[in-house]
Amino acid sequence: MCASVKYNIRGPALIPRMKTKHRIYYITLFSIVLLGLIATGMFQFWPHSIESSNDWNVEKRSIRDVPVVRLPADSPIPERGDLSCRMHTCFDVYRCGFNPKNKIKVYIYALKKYVDDFGVSVSNTISREYNELLMAISDSDYYTDDINRACLFVPSIDVLNQNTLRIKETAQAMAQLSRWDRGTNHLLFNMLPGGPPDYNTALDVPRDRALLAGGGFSTWTYRQGYDVSIPVYSPLSAEVDLPEKGPGPRQYFLLSSQVGLHPEYREDLEALQVKHGESVLVLDKCTNLSEGVLSVRKRCHKHQVFDYPQVLQEATFCVVLRGARLGQAVLSDVLQAGCVPVVIADSYILPFSEVLDWKRASVVVPEEKMSDVYSILQSIPQRQIEEMQRQLFMEPARRENWSAANHQMNSLIWPREQWDSQIINDRIYPYAAISYEEWNDPPAVKWGSVSNPLFLPLIPPQSQGFTAIVLTYDRVESLFRVITEVSKVPSLSKLLVVWNNQNKNPPEDSLWPKIRVPLKVVRTAENKLSNRFFPYDEIETEAVLAIDDDIIMLTSDELQFGYEVWREFPDRLVGYPGRLHLWDHEMNKWKYESEWTNEVSMVLTGAAFYHKYFNYLYTYKMPGDIKNWVDAHMNCEDIAMNFLVANVTGKAVIKVTPRKKFKCPECTAIDGLSLDQTHMVERSECINKFASVFGTMPLKVVEHRADPVLYKDDFPEKLKSFPNIGSL
């Protein structure tokens, strides 16, 4: 060090005397040192980003190293589980804060090893499954490591299997958790409750107000709306990958695969087998397996050996019979194999029954009717069976979704802890809850089916009237004529002019036609076609009439009748000029048709009634880039609206009144434009573009239009409600 200082002092004098060779040498040396420094500096900062993007920050420790906590024999014990607990009495929602994402936060206590006064451990530190379960929570969105922000607390004390626990000491361990507070907002997981001889159906560990996610609840112990019923984990389901099998009949009608059944039950099942022969298969443990074969993976019937769980795929129905405990791991195997479970376990609360509709995916048979089980199942129509099978496939599909998001979790048949969190989440934020259909509908049902946002059959009262929205740019004279014409319609309640021209001011107030209803002018910020479909606050009626500023040929009778028709079909587009889409077999794509055809699938929104909710959908929920595409091309906003409405309702448009020539002397009307060849090509392009964005062709073709009841009937014209219809 000293020498180096000396060298440094002498350095400046030295350098000039150095040879070039040495100079280069020193420069190189310092560059290396400098680089080294930079690299070191980099190292100081680099690890941060590495750490946050992978597992580096997670502690890598041995289970044997966890801190040991000694529980004095006289440490407090929680009260027994409070059977009257409900969310509003025993759960503190205020700990869950108001989170904009409507997500609860879950905290996990650090792992400890608990020993009694004599140093004997209270339980196994942690089981493989509970470790995976906690890992999954910690990797999910629900996890927080901030105990003060947590809404739910999960102890790391493993109570999955009651048999491995010392009940009193485990309870004491719970009670000394830092935020225990009588167990409020604490969530325990248990799959094997009770013990001999009486096998209680809920965990016997005194737990006060703690929520229990348990496998094998009965109606006696399950606190409706508080506890969560979970399936019993089956190690096989995790190990074995079964091929997918479509719905349809299988080799066996009814199969029982459980070993260790009570002899009485086995007798009943075997009696069924004798009675119904080949279609019933009752399996048992194998007795004569050769060495090295896993007995858990085999089942036998007499001397025939079957692979388990593969054999489950060969049956339509699989028996899930209660043993000493109600929850049976075989349920998980059966579900995975796509076999419809026949649950014979009186008073059993099926897993997640709070949100899952087990009626759709299982058959529950009372124990006393066990001997009739075959005839009960026989009476189920084949189609209902296939629906159940389809419902079962949804479970693996959902599992894949979850595991894609969370690759740590594939060892559990269901990401059950996430479901638990979601169920509890739903209770805390009920208004943001997932609907019953979202929990239960398999994706296959979603395809081709629609859920109409206006599902309530309702004829709105005539008195409400409609709001006419005229989109205009600069054709003031024609606009004023339209306003005057439309204002003659009795049910018009307001007129809204959307002024789409930013370079020109709308005419002065005094110049506008004087009409009997309020007239409002909305100025837009940009000349976009989508401005026509914006859900303006000024629209107070449900019915909207979109009308172009050149549609002057519609009579007051025709418009009033159009409104009446809309009242009878408030969830449809009700319009005047109709159009059709056709499949062009030569070009292999869709084609737009404006000729006089016998069919319609669209109406032009140059003159159409529709529900104002579709304005909201058009503006905020239009799929893909369609809205921008339309604005950029300045075309096809009407086709987009037709697609949108048909897609969401599954219903066809209603064309009203006879065909007319939509031509006026001084303007290019819709029909005039339509004749233009390039226009037709563009419109066809729109249909193809939209169909590809929607992923389907939602438009529905019909061959009818709506006319007044007595239209063209042999009846005195003056007695007809809408005489002035169809005149050119």
Next chain:
Amino acid sequence: MQSWRRRKSLWLALSASWLLLVLLGGFSLLRLALPPRPRPGASQGWPRWLDAELLQSFSQPGELPEDAVSPPQAPHGGSCNWESCFDTSKCRGDGLKVFVYPAVGTISETHRRILASIEGSRFYTFSPAGACLLLLLSLDAQTGECSSMPLQWNRGRNHLVLRLHPAPCPRTFQLGQAMVAEASPTVDSFRPGFDVALPFLPEAHPLRGGAPGQLRQHSPQPGVALLALEEERGGWRTADTGSSACPWDGRCEQDPGPGQTQRQETLPNATFCLISGHRPEAASRFLQALQVLAALQEMSPARVLALRQQTQFLWDAYFSSVEKVIHTTLEVIQDRIFGTSAHPSLLWNSPPGALLALSTFSTSPQDFPFYYLQQGSRPEGRFSALIWVGPPGQPPLKLIQAVAGSQHCAQILVLWSNERPLPSRWPETAVPLTVIDGHRKVSDRFYPYSTIRTDAILSLDARSSLSTSEVDFAFLVWQSFPERMVGFLTSSHFWDEAHGGWGYTAERTNEFSMVLTTAAFYHRYYHTLFTHSLPKALRTLADEAPTCVDVLMNFIVAAVTKLPPIKAPGGPGPRPKPPAPAPDCINQIAAAFGHMPLLSSRLRLDPVLFKDPVSVQRKKYRSLEKP
């Protein structure tokens, strides 16, 4: 010497720089080599144990002895669940059979009418021995008489005690194993899956029918208050989107004051109403309301729209009358008995609801006409013509030919319902023709014959005259509206001020509310509904006054769809004017329904080019235009 010194200084420089490097970089290298320690404050998560592989499974195979066979017991004796306290063996055969204990002594009008309504329903049976459920009404709050232990009590097994109004009566006997249906049961006494929770019914709740929901439009009106809150003394306060909302941590300090809220006496027109089960002091409730408001403001318009409509559907389907509440209760219990053939939840929760979608017809939603779109299914593309031949009994040869000529016709069924013997010869048709020998009752026309193999039925009277293209076009229309009736000839109902009742007219008018079933398309489900859900009295009425059957069928379809029927262009020409039904018919039916379900339509669905000034060659249905 100098070279040595130079070399020495060189070595010094080198070692110095290496020392620096080691000093600065060493720690980092060290960190790389050793497992990192958690940084205080950084997110840790659950540790990945080094020895996780060695962890044992929570259960070892073969660990569980499976020997206990007695089912889990109730924690304390008296409790009940479905399996332990209800004997389903008595409920074999066709559904739930209910016996009602007759009233003893003086009973209130409500009591009497409820008894009558159950007696008239399809659930009713006369004998307690044949009944699966024994129903005990306990609602005589006014008369002051409390019911005593009934005869067939049997510790309450298979009994349902129905309490529509909170009873002042003390329990004179142990309820035991009886199910209880009452409003606002307490959490402690309510047995989920066994007891039934009812809505609270005011004394004046209508017995039958009931007022339809007040919702007149799907989406909320702009400017309407977002939330209404019930106040202590019966008034209402409203709060709007403009009101400042409290954060959701329960610590809302200040009362927003009167500026942001308005007081009103009657239920205001608001999008949401806050109903509080508990009755804490008003101030804190109002603060609660503001928290709710905060949550509501976040709700998307789509969700509000769905919620609004669902309230109306639920009200209309299950709540609006005493009869509906009772029938819903019985239907819930029947579903428990039925097990696999119970209503799927979709049928309960989407219009028209489980009381009108009979699970005895099917348990698959896609079999019902109102769930086609939701299920992504559609009706078959063919129909069955059902021709009723009443007196005088002429085989309708021309009609058969016209109908059989339709490309959509799958079969023809002739319902022979007159005194004359069956003709031995029938015309040759391209489709199978089956003759059914009827019982000469008019209601036979709407019996769900197993021989009907298509979803669509074209109901015809032998005297009707239709052309093939009229049939073809009307069937296409029906496929777009499979839940409605599509007919040709129409009639209307109207309120007759002079007589203070409903009137009926078959005159041609600008609107209509019924189509005549002498020529109409509809879904075969309505045959099941007509035969199995209508009170017997109404079917008898139809048999006695045959012209009434049209009205009855239109009532039942309208009660389900809440929509008018559809008129298709029916061939003109002189056809026998249908005889008007007995004037009282429509009023009797309306009384039995409890309300007037019929709705009027002002439109007719014509072919797209109907009577348009285009070449006839372009038109697909040109024969419809013949004068």
